[in-house]
Amino acid sequence: MTRKLGHKVRLTPGPEEVACTTFYVDDHEWAHMSALPARTLRKKRHLVDADGWLIAIDEFPDGSLLAEIDDGDQPSGEVPDWLDVVRDVSADEAWTGGGLAR
Numbered sequence: 824m825t826r827k828l829g830h831k832v833r834l835t836p837g838p839e840e841v842a843c844t845t846f847y848v849d850d851h852e853w854a855h856m857s858a859l860p861a862r863t864l865r866k867k868r869h870l871v872d873a874d875g876w877l878i879a880i881d882e883f884p885d886g887s888l889l890a891e892i893d894d895g896d897q898p899s900g901e902v903p904d905w906l907d908v909v910r911d912v913s914a915d916e917a918w919t920g921g922g923l924a925r
Contacts, residue, residue: 825847826847826848826849826850826853827845827846827847827848828845828846828848828856829843829844829845829846829920830843830844830845831843831844831919831920836914862921862924862925863924864920864923864924865883865884866881866882866883866884867881867882868880868881868882869881869882873903873905874903874905876892876903876906877892878890878891878892878903878906879891883923889912889918890906890908
C-alpha cells in the first residue's frame, strides 16, 4: 500500500501541461492526517505492461475503472486496440483526483 498526497495543477486548459507534486507519507504521518477532516479518494491501482504499453488502471470502490496511458511527459495520442475505451476523459475535470473525491 502506498499512501501519498498528490497535487496537480493544470497550467493550460486541457491535459497538455500539468504541474505535479507528490508527497509520500509513512504510517505515523498517515495516522495523524487521516484524523483530519478531508475528502478521501480510495482506489486500487493495477499496472498493465503489455505489447509495449504501460497502462495504469484505477479501480474505484463503486466499480468504475479509469485507465491512464503512460506516454512520458505528454498525454498519449494513441490507445492500444485491446483497450476498450468507453469515453476519453482526459480533459474532463470531473475525472481528476479532486473531482472524484467530491
